[in-house]
Amino acid sequence: MPEGHSIHRLARQFQDVFGGQRLEVSSPQGRFAAGAQLLTGHTMVEALAHGKQFFLRFDHGLFLHVHLGLYGAWSFGGDSTFTGSSSIGAPRRIGERESGAGQDDGQYSGPPAPVGAVRVRLVSEHGWADLRGATTCAAITAAEAGAVLDRLGPDPLHNRPGDREEFIGRLRRRKTPVALLMMDQSVLAGVGNIYRAEVLFRQAVDPWTPGSGIDVDTAGRLWDDSVRTMADGVRDGRIVTTPPSLWSGGGGLPRDADAHFVYKRQGLPCRACGTAVGVTEIGARKLYWCPGCQV
Structure with a gap:
């Protein structure tokens, strides 16, 4: 599913x-018809992201709450004012690369006929956005939005005062392996499988170390590196965790094969020590790590 940088870009x-x-x-599919009736005709005031949760706040106090999950995706189109937009969501590619939205080169005449199971369609004077396949799609109150946020840990992309200390405390109170805690949204909001594997490698942390066994300095480094790498993802629209010195070819960002240290590199030599990168399953998700560096 999309990691936090994609939701912030969204x-x-x-x-x-x-x-x-x-x-x-509207809800062309019909499954969100009642929610659409509560929101239609109102002004979208603010778009918000926290971790993998996405909210649109409207002028009458209601929110559209969306969690894309594994299969959700937004697509966009419109006139020339939509040149900065891109489609975000499933199917995911390595690094969560986005695809460009369609712009009408001539006179914009409104959105096309819905294709597939469009849960929500948003239409303005200049363009449209369609949502398909989301795990969560609901019209909710401010109190209900607050309850969702209260269940989440700090988001590295907000990095507000006190967030670092809050993460350190939440991590170190648990005996669960740190590899699971890094993807526990109540501990750290927004990190998914790629950032989890890459940050643990970059900080040379054994994935099976319990949270309570992580010292304060190491926990702080995990937070700082999550802030740094996820901010890069917001800027670039891709997850790239390797330095330019490891990239082959010219140009700006690396090719997919050069973008990560361990993610989906099982069996290949570690870029740091040469040990074969390992893969196993933990919490029903694949974990990539280096048995040589992360001990």
């Missing part, structure tokens, strides 16, 4: 193309 995109605009909200 929020920025919605703010850019729909912020302050009156939206027509």
Whole structure:
């Protein structure tokens, strides 16, 4: 599923193309018809992201709450004002690369006929956005949005005062392996399988160390590196955790094969020590790590 950097990029995109605009909200599929009726005709005031949770706040106090999950995706299209938008969501590619949205080169005449099971369609004067396949899609109150946020840990992409200390405390109170805690959204919001594997490698942390066995300095480094790598993901629209010195070829960002230290590199030599990168399953997800560096 999309990791936190993609959801923050999505929020920025919605703010850019729909912020302050009156939206027509519908549910071509029909599953969100009641929620659409509560939101349609109102102005989208703010787009918000926390971890993997996404919210659109409307002027009458209600929110559209979306969690894309494994299969959710947003697609966009419209006139020339939508040139900055891109489709985000399933199917995922290595590094969670986005695809460009469709712009109408001629006179924009409105959105096309819905294709597939479109749960929600948002339409403004200049463009549209379609949501398909999301795990969560609901019209909720401010109190209900607050309850969702209260269940989440700090988000490295907000990095607010006290967040670092909050993460350290939540991590070190648990005896669960750190590899699971890094993806526990109540401990750290927004980190998924790629960032989990890469940050643990970059900080040379044994994935099976219990949270209570992680010292304060190491826990702080895990937070700092999550902040750094996820901010890069927001900037680049991709997850790249390796330095340019390891990239082959020219140009800006690396090819997929050079973008990560351990993620999906099982059996290949570690870029640092040469040991074959390992893969196993933990918490029903694949974990990639270096048995030589992370001991």
